[in-house]
Amino acid sequence: MASASLFKPRYFTADYWKRWFRVASSHDNVATLNPRQIYILPTRWGVLYAFMLILLLVGSINYSISLGYYVTFLLASLGNIAMLHTWRNLVHLQVTILPANPVFAGDAVQMQLQIADTRNRARYAIAAQFESNSIVTEDIAANSSQTFLAPLQTQQRGWQKLPRIKLHTEFPLMLFHAWAYVDCSQQVLVYPKPSANNIAPPISNTGQTGGKNHVARGDEDFDGHKTYQIGDAPSRVDWKASSKGIGMLSKQYSGNGSAILYLDWAETSGLAFEERISQLTRWVVDAHTAQQHFGLRLPHLTLPPNNSEAHYHEALKALALLD
Amino acid sequence: MPKALLRNTLSSQHMYWLLASLALILAIHAPNLPIWVTASCGLFGAWRYFAVKQLLLMPNRWLLMLLSLLVGAAVLLSFKGQFGRDASLSLLVLMTVLKLLETRVIRDYVFMVMLAYFLIGNLFLFNQSMLTFALSIPPLILLTATLIHASLKSPQNWQFLLKLASKMLLQSVPVMLILFVLFPRIPGPLWGIPQDAYSGMTGLGDNLKFGNISNLTLNTSVAFRVQFKGNMPTNNQLYWRGPVLWHQNGNEWLMPSKRIGLRNEILATTGAVFDYTITLEPHNRNWLLLLDMPTLAPAGGNFTHDYSAVSNQPVRKRIRYTASSYPSYQLGVALGEREQVLSLQLTEGENPRAFELVKSWQSLSPEQKINKALQMFREQPFIYTLRPPILRENPIDEFLFNTKRGFCEHYATSFVYLMRATGVPARIVTGYQGGELNPNGNYLIVRQSDAHAWAEVWLQGRGWVRVDPTAAVSPERIEHGISEALRDSSELPLLARGDFPLLKKAFFNFDSINNSWNQWVLGYDDKKQLEFLNQLTGKKLGLSDLVFWMTGAIVLVMLATSYFLFRQVKAKLNPAQQLYQQYLRKLKRVNLQPTTGEGALNFASRAAQLLPSYQQQILQIASSYNALQYSEQSSDGVQPDMLKQLENLIMQLNIKKP
Numbered sequence: 016m017a018s019a020s021l022f023k024p025r026y027f028t029a030d031y032w033k034r035w036f037r038v039a040s041s042h043d044n045v046a047t048l049n050p051r052q053i054y055i056l057p058t059r060w061g062v063l064y065a066f067m068l069i070l071l072l073v074g075s076i077n078y079s080i081s082l083g084y085y086v087t088f089l090l091a092s093l094g095n096i097a098m099l100h101t102w103r104n105l106v107h108l109q110v111t112i113l114p115a116n117p118v119f120a121g122d123a124v125q126m127q128l129q130i131a132d133t134r135n136r137a138r139y140a141i142a143a144q145f146e147s148n149s150i151v152t153e154d155i156a157a158n159s160s161q162t163f164l165a166p167l168q169t170q171q172r173g174w175q176k177l178p179r180i181k182l183h184t185e186f187p188l189m190l191f192h193a194w195a196y197v198d199c200s201q202q203v204l205v206y207p208k209p210s211a212n213n214i215a216p217p218i219s220n221t222g223q224t225g226g227k228n229h230v231a232r233g234d235e236d237f238d239g240h241k242t243y244q245i246g247d248a249p250s251r252v253d254w255k256a257s258s259k260g261i262g263m264l265s266k267q268y269s270g271n272g273s274a275i276l277y278l279d280w281a282e283t284s285g286l287a288f289e290e291r292i293s294q295l296t297r298w299v300v301d302a303h304t305a306q307q308h309f310g311l312r313l314p315h316l317t318l319p320p321n322n323s324e325a326h327y328h329e330a331l332k333a334l335a336l337l338d
Numbered sequence: 339m340p341k342a343l344l345r346n347t348l349s350s351q352h353m354y355w356l357l358a359s360l361a362l363i364l365a366i367h368a369p370n371l372p373i374w375v376t377a378s379c380g381l382f383g384a385w386r387y388f389a390v391k392q393l394l395l396m397p398n399r400w401l402l403m404l405l406s407l408l409v410g411a412a413v414l415l416s417f418k419g420q421f422g423r424d425a426s427l428s429l430l431v432l433m434t435v436l437k438l439l440e441t442r443v444i445r446d447y448v449f450m451v452m453l454a455y456f457l458i459g460n461l462f463l464f465n466q467s468m469l470t471f472a473l474s475i476p477p478l479i480l481l482t483a484t485l486i487h488a489s490l491k492s493p494q495n496w497q498f499l500l501k502l503a504s505k506m507l508l509q510s511v512p513v514m515l516i517l518f519v520l521f522p523r524i525p526g527p528l529w530g531i532p533q534d535a536y537s538g539m540t541g542l543g544d545n546l547k548f549g550n551i552s553n554l555t556l557n558t559s560v561a562f563r564v565q566f567k568g569n570m571p572t573n574n575q576l577y578w579r580g581p582v583l584w585h586q587n588g589n590e591w592l593m594p595s596k597r598i599g600l601r602n603e604i605l606a607t608t609g610a611v612f613d614y615t616i617t618l619e620p621h622n623r624n625w626l627l628l629l630d631m632p633t634l635a636p637a638g639g640n641f642t643h644d645y646s647a648v649s650n651q652p653v654r655k656r657i658r659y660t661a662s663s664y665p666s667y668q669l670g671v672a673l674g675e676r677e678q679v680l681s682l683q684l685t686e687g688e689n690p691r692a693f694e695l696v697k698s699w700q701s702l703s704p705e706q707k708i709n710k711a712l713q714m715f716r717e718q719p720f721i722y723t724l725r726p727p728i729l730r731e732n733p734i735d736e737f738l739f740n741t742k743r744g745f746c747e748h749y750a751t752s753f754v755y756l757m758r759a760t761g762v763p764a765r766i767v768t769g770y771q772g773g774e775l776n777p778n779g780n781y782l783i784v785r786q787s788d789a790h791a792w793a794e795v796w797l798q799g800r801g802w803v804r805v806d807p808t809a810a811v812s813p814e815r816i817e818h819g820i821s822e823a824l825r826d827s828s829e830l831p832l833l834a835r836g837d838f839p840l841l842k843k844a845f846f847n848f849d850s851i852n853n854s855w856n857q858w859v860l861g862y863d864d865k866k867q868l869e870f871l872n873q874l875t876g877k878k879l880g881l882s883d884l885v886f887w888m889t890g891a892i893v894l895v896m897l898a899t900s901y902f903l904f905r906q907v908k909a910k911l912n913p914a915q916q917l918y919q920q921y922l923r924k925l926k927r928v929n930l931q932p933t934t935g936e937g938a939l940n941f942a943s944r945a946a947q948l949l950p951s952y953q954q955q956i957l958q959i960a961s962s963y964n965a966l967q968y969s970e971q972s973s974d975g976v977q978p979d980m981l982k983q984l985e986n987l988i989m990q991l992n993i994k995k996p
Binding site: 060063064067070071073074075076077078079080081082083084085086087088089090091092093095096097099100103106134135136139140152153154185186187188189 | 448449452455456458459460461462463466470471474478482485486488489490491492494502506507509510511512513514517518521523524525528654655859860861862863896899900903904906907908
């Protein structure tokens with residue numbers, strides 16, 4: 016029955032009604048708050064203020080105090096003016112969402128929001144938050160932009176869609192709460208949470224000792240040339256290449272002087288799926304911290320050993336997106 | 339409320355703002371508070387101040403509760419259990435300041451600001467003068483700045499806060515004015531009003547004792563103002579009739595009891611008439627003062643049997659009424675038996691010497707008796723003074739034969755006493771005599787210091803005739819007013835005296851303004867509102883019209899305000915840029931506009947290509963503008979010349995459409 020669906024529990028969830036709000040959507044990660052997207056309601060101070068005004072009005076009527084009317088009406092009008100000020104403090108702001116660096120699940124991303132005034136007036140106490148995350152408040156000078164470092168709590172590995180951003184302000188009298196929502200199509204990459212288990216990787220030896228699945232061929236993988244530096248072993252000098260008149264070159268091998276580690280999906284068998292990913296992440300992080308070369312072997316993907324920053328992130332991304 | 343705006347702790351800056359606002363409000367309220375309340379508030383405020391400075395600790399909850407109880411008990415004691423307007427203000431102020439001692443977070447802070455706004459509104463319960471109005475403005479600005487301070491993220495300097503607060507209050511004025519004029523005024527009161535709400539009002543009492551009126555004479559506050567339509571009476575015709583006193587009881591003269599139900603005296607009037615409008619200050623009694631003799635009682639009032647006008651309600655706010663009076667009249671030609679008894683009543687066994695005196699008058703006619711008495715006042719060394727000696731036993735004898743120094747009440751009472759003693763019906767009329775003409779406003783000011791008492795005697799065939807024995811002693815009092823009558827004017831307050839003409843003039847100027855203030859601002863009630871709007875529109879407006887016009891006007895004003903608030907303020911252009919804009923407008927007419935980021939020179943060369951006949955002019959303008967914009971402004975002398983040159987170039991550029 017059609018009517019029955021109306022009473023499905025989801026209509027009663029706390030956030031369901033929020034879908035009815037107009038939202039400023041971003042194009043190329045830039046959104047401008049137009050007047051139709053600003054909502055405004057009295058705060059509880061606004062309600063208290065109104066209550067006080069009613070008391071003043073009733074008092075003025077009862078005692079026939081003309082100047083009581085003056086104060087009442089001036090303050091009522093002030094409340095009204097405050098509403099306009101609050102509203103104009105928020106309208107026509109331009110929000111640019113800068114690409115975020117990935118984080119590990121469970122950590123907060125510091126999202127950078129560039130919020131700019133486009134109307135040549137300074138904005139005060141503009142608060143921004145990713146919904147159900149904590150709030151950052153900043154002032155914005157006229158015709159300039161201000162970076163808001165808005166934290167975003169992450170939970171799961173993988174691509175996380177950014178929740179909508181709520182911008183709000185109560186400047187200048189805190190009697191009104193003006194707010195607007197900004198939707199952004201951007202996603203943030205969340206790496207798996209590194210396991211807390213301090214299990215050492217199966218083999219983390221140096222040099223030639225090869226494990227069952229780990230091939231540690233430190234001196235064998237020719238990787239390229241580098242400029243000769245004093246101290247390089249003569250056997251490493253590529254005499255042939257150096258004779259071309261471009262200076263002395265040394266041969267460079269991967270895993271040069273350190274362990275080569277192959278982190279294999281198979282090594283984590285026995286653990287649950289997510290825990291396996293978590294464990295591998297742990298090893299990747301540890302290897303990177305120790306500046307070790309490592310390779311990663313996943314069910315459908317194998318990354319050859321390396322110790323560069325790019326390799327590290329590639330490995331983490333692969334783990335984040337594994338399914 | 340979102341957490342970020344509810345920053346829990348307050349900075350010391352916040353507290354200083356709040357303390358300053360409250361101190362200012364307290365200072366303005368001080369005259370309305372007992373000294374001990376002001377002092378304890380100062381003490382609590384100082385405590386909070388030193389707590390901010392970290393020299394004192396904030397009181398803990400128990401101490402605070404104890405203090406609240408103590409303060410509450412002190413208020414009860416101080417006002418002797420009477421919980422009216424004064425006591426509630428004292429309690430509110432004390433509790434507000436005590437709350438300061440537990441204000442630690444933004445929530446309490448904003449609450450305090452709301453309380454303080456409320457306290458400003460309460461100012462006008464006590465006083466609605468122009469001064470109080472002016473005094474209410476600084477605390478409103480300061481409080482609003484205090485509230486703005488709480489909403490900010492990063493602290494701003496005080497100029498910013500005060501400027502924004504003033505700006506917002508100024509922006510609020512138009513709607514305030516609309517509401518003030520058009521918001522339907524509801525006649526109060528909605529419920530009972532505390533007894534002490536009118537304690538400050540002065541005026542004539544319903545009895546007369548020695549010293550009553552001379553005390554009132556020291557009060558220069560305005561009793562009422564009169565505006566005459568057409569002719570004005572002479573000073574000796576200005577007898578403003580108040581309560582009429584019949585019953586003598588020792589030192590005291592009283593009105594006859596309402597219950598005895600005397601018949602209304604019959605009034606016959608002849609001759610000229612004076613039409614006038616009186617604006618009566620509130621005096622918390624029922625008298626409506628009218629010039630002798632009025633024919634019709636003002637709306638909302640009626641006449642007593644002896645023709646003093648009383649309103650149905652005590653006069654507790656300023657009221658206006660119009661009336662007509664005839665200076666020549668006959669009142670109560672027929673004297674009933676009961677009236678006769680009442681108007682001859684005297685307490686027995688008092689003042690033997692007075693009776694002794696009138697024995698020799700027995701054979702005289704009533705007119706002769708009157709003359710005899712007045713002659714006595716005139717010829718014997720009687721002195722008119724505000725500081726008569728105190729009279730105790732047989733006061734009339736004391737006054738007539740010993741002290742001979744008295745004020746109008748002495749002359750009126752002793753005259754009536756003598757008349758009654760010799761068998762002429764007589765009574766005392768209290769009211770005001772005279773008044774000062776304000777040359778600026780063309781109206782008469784009658785003050786409490788013009789309070790007066792005179793006599794009426796009943797004569798066969800003529801009815802009740804006014805006799806003013808004071809005129810016999812001091813004709814100046816009646817002809818020229820009290821300041822002329824007193825030999826030593828230092829007995830009078832400054833404003834009632836004649837010897838400071840400049841002060842007087844300043845006062846008249848001030849009083850004209852004050853009178854308009856009273857009429858238009860303070861006296862703007864439900865009646866005045868409709869009267870004013872009917873006059874303004876020439877139509878009879880009802881309540882629904884009022885609401886309609888009010889809403890319409892507010893919407894219009896809000897639209898205008900929004901326009902000014904929301905329009906984009908352009909960045910200020912320097913003179914060269916302004917001229918350049920003119921040039922751009924000229925080119926725009928032929929559909930030439932610079933693209934974004936296109937500099938003056940690039941645009942000019944593009945334009946010159948398209949408009950070859952203006953090529954030279956356009957390029958000249960562009961280079962001249964560029965020179966002005968980007969050359970170093972080395973000396974001030976060069977620039978005006980260059981600007982002038984640019985202006986001429988642009989003026990001369992008249993592009994005709996191809």
